[in-house]
Amino acid sequence: MRTLAAATAALAIVGAVSGPGSATAAPTPPTPLDTLTACSAQTRADPPVLLIHxxxxxxxxxxxxxxQALLDDGRCVYGLDYDSRGSVAASAAYFAASAERIAELNAxxxxxxVGKSQGALIARAASLEFTGRANPMRSVVAISGPHYGVEPAGINLAPLAAAVPPGTSALLDLMAGSPYLAKLNSGPMVAPGVRYTMIGSRDDQIVTPYTSAFIDAPGVTNIVLQDGCPQDHAGHLAESTDPRTVDLVLHAxxxxxxxxxxxxxNEDRK
Known part of the structure; x- marks a missing residue:
């Protein structure tokens, strides 16, 4: 029982549960790519944007x-569902295929x-899927992505593999030192020709340490939310609505x- 309690606590830390019973909820099926449609003619002046939650x-x-800010700009925006509790590798492959499909649909x-949290890690991982073929990703903006994994304080991670409910392998993938992250980060951290912007907050209490959100590599711009604005203490969840974070994405x-x-x-440090 203690290992299951530790697993549940870790799930909460990485955002994989939102309330009682949700750890056993049915997974969300990915949006079928054959249901996607082309952007309207009015939004063709700029590249389409794919958002990953x-x-x-x-x-x-x-x-x-x-x-909403991108729509106000006249951009064409795609937001797809996926099973965020499943394998991160599978999610990265799905979004790489999604990027190819969106580029194809719009010629x-x-x-x-743009990705947030696990979605930020998936965005980077998906950009690395195009070895040997054309990469449709022009830029990746990653908000508080656990690129080096999460190190939740006070939790013994050793028994998690046996205790995690079936279908929640993302929990293990997102932990610092996981086999998935070791493999992903064993080669180039970024893809050639892609522009990366990594945004993170010193007040992030979920992606810990917050420096996991940053990558030292060519073509990468790392931005700490508080640099130039020390009064913005938005935490991991609060970044989703934080005006400065939104502006940093648009600027990137x-x-x-x-x-x-x-x-x-912003004093919302949650």
């Missing part, structure tokens, strides 16, 4: 204000990708259209 969340919960060479995708990033006080 976090664990046990939705695009609205993870990236709702970002999506474009490149799309932009189109600095000419969005040269200014707001500095708004």
């Amino acid at each position: 976090g664990t046990n969340a939705t695009v609205e919960a993870s990236l709702g204000p970002v999506r 474009v060479d490149a799309i932009d990708v 995708l189109d600095p000419d259209r969005h040269p200014t990033v707001r500095c708004t006080p």
